[in-house]
Amino acid sequence: MALRVILHLDLDSFFASCEEQRNPALKGKPVVICNYTRGLDSGAVTTANYVARKLGIKSGMPVSFARRAAKNAVDAVFLPTDIDYYSQVSDQVMQLLQAYADAFEPASIDEAFLEVTQRLQGDFGKAEALGRELKARILEKTGLTCSVGIASNKLLAKTASDFRKPDGLTVVQPGREAEFLAPLQVGKLLYVGAKTEEVLTGHGIQTIGQLAALPLATLIAWFGESRGHYFHLAAQGLDDSPVAPPADSQQISRIGTLSENTADFEKIAAFTDKLCEDVIARARDRGVLFKSIGFIAVASDLKALTRNKTLEEPTESLPILQQTVRGLLQSFLGQHPGTVLRRAGVRVAGFVDPAAAAQPKPQKHLGDFV
Secondary structure, three states, X not given: OOOOOEEEEEEOOHHHHHHHHHOHHHOOOOEEEEEOOOOOOOOEEEEEOXXXXXXXXXXXXXXXXXXXXXXXXXXXXXXXXXXHHHHHHHHHHHHHHHOOOOEEEEEEOOEEEEEOHHHHOOOHHHHHHHHHHHHHHHHHHHOOOEEEEEEOOHHHHHHHHOOOOOOOEEEOOOOOHHHHHOOOEHHHOOOOOHHHHHHHHHOOOOEHHHHHOOOHHHHHHHHOHHHHHHHHHHOOOOOOOOOOOOHHHHEEEEEEEXXXXXXXXXHHHHHHHHHHHHHHHHHHHHOOEEEEEEEEEEEOOOOEEEEEEEXXXXXXXXXXXXXXXXHHHHHXXXXXXXXXXXXXXXXXXXXXXXXXXXXXXXXXXXXXXX
């Protein structure tokens, strides 16, 4: 059996990099993306570019602390999080990556795992070439850099992608897993948080290699049965978790923010017509028909509501999707007069393989109706 070949790809300082692509004048300046709560000094930092990180600004830091850290950087830029825009860029990257994978698992808005074992027949040399190709494709398509880790399991691949940031590529060759992990600080091991690291360093454990050398019984005594077993295996680079698509892979959806808050049917319908085009393209890329169609409404108060319809026959028809969504929209507005929408979306599910849909249906017999 061929060795597993797993890639983990992580977009570098993703939110800040998106803003730099949208406004090239930001490049070279400290850029801090914030989740504001009340005013411009409240809330927390969601991400910062590498220039800002050199000032000591990092994710999770209160915005007020970040502003103080940047007080001598007159060109520092603080921006609100624009999740709709970042999601659109993320969608472009994820669609590109999915085409290269035997199995694909988006881990978050800016990172994903790809299993390429079958495609590359377990060849790590080909995997490195693929990693470089993906980096080049993403840079060409979006202007963004990313870091890639390649290894025989997910834990090692993710650790490797963090090894040379930004714009890095690290391959952990089979048989050298322990050698790669051993010198790393123990806090670099996946799921070793600040409190766990504090416990370990309090026991004199500074590196992953030192953690790997501990008896299992000791780890269980310190962290309990489940976590003790996890740290024992993880420190040795052992991980058999599959690259698995998320539960929502059983649907395709597209949601976006309207150009203005509105309750106007024609404005919303024109917007959802465009979303339908994207949903159909994704369904055709996946090679599926669908039977369930949904309309997603997000009101100006951010309350989300949906309307759904199940078709009698599966389809991949753009006119049918657009017409059905328009009908659901009309029904929604009729049931909620005066509701002003901020966002709208389209969702399809109930996937059917085209070959199965083409099979003749069995003839019904009288007993079937009894």
